[in-house]
Amino acid sequence: MSDQAENVLNISNSWNAYHAQCPTRLMLNKIADKWTVLLLGLLEQETKRFSTLQRETGGISQKMLTQTLRSLERDGLIQRTVYASVPPRVEYSITPLGATLVAPLAAIRVWSEKHIEEVLAAQSAYDQVQNTAQQHPNVRKIVFK
């Protein structure tokens, strides 16, 4: 209604308030996953085996590796290929669809590396103010205007 700049982030506009099935929410939940982005990063360039992924992530449990890979496979973001050799060999690779997700994720990475210092500084400043405010419990240090 207003002639302000468009609200580019307003998910509720396109989806009538918060909706559990909002595409953005679905994807954010994926990305929010501790291992998803890391695995996509590892698979971005080359096909890799299960054990290789486990080693290169450095500490993921078998359960979570399997679970995350399944989820990514189900979403069509990675491809799983089984070779009927002995011992069995399974390889994972990124799909064309998965590859298109790399750029948006990289944007997040770039922002994070560029602004992390500001965020950490803000956190320190905030914490310091809170610690200074040893007033009545239940009362935060606040800013009047």
Added chain:
Amino acid sequence: MSDQAENVLNISNSWNAYHAQCPTRLMLNKIADKWTVLLLGLLEQETKRFSTLQRETGGISQKMLTQTLRSLERDGLIQRTVYASVPPRVEYSITPLGATLVAPLAAIRVWSEKHIEEVLAAQSAYDQVQNTAQQHPNVRKIVFK
């Protein structure tokens, strides 16, 4: 070392394997939060009050609203202002730093809306194959090559 295209998502490159303090991980955890992005979207344009935010998110509990707003404030992404009026009034607005995060988040939103159909289709296809494979339990339907 190789002369391939650079691995733009490889967080481990810059941070020596998976590191809990990797900036990208820190930010992804924020974003992963169920309400963070929604609140940033609501505050993107204009300052809003606590009760307004609660209403417009449509269903967030007081606890989570407070908690999420605190977290965003601590990170320097939003600003909290208290007016010493009766009854008290508290307003939240996005900071310049928070505003710079809008674009990367919008990129995720755009990707999601553009590719959600493919993802859902991939999921359906995957599920169908799994349901068809009523073989020995413990054996998934697999693809040989």
Added chain:
DNA sequence: CCGTATCCAATGGGATACTG
């Protein structure tokens, strides 16, 4: 109006043991 404190159910994720 804008919170904080507490209780409690659901979920997530690691460790471990076992299979084709």
Added chain:
DNA sequence: CAGTATCCCATTGGATACGG
């Protein structure tokens, strides 16, 4: 090698009640 199955603890988040 590449999983699956089970147990179990830590974290999450909603509901509720209370406070400045």
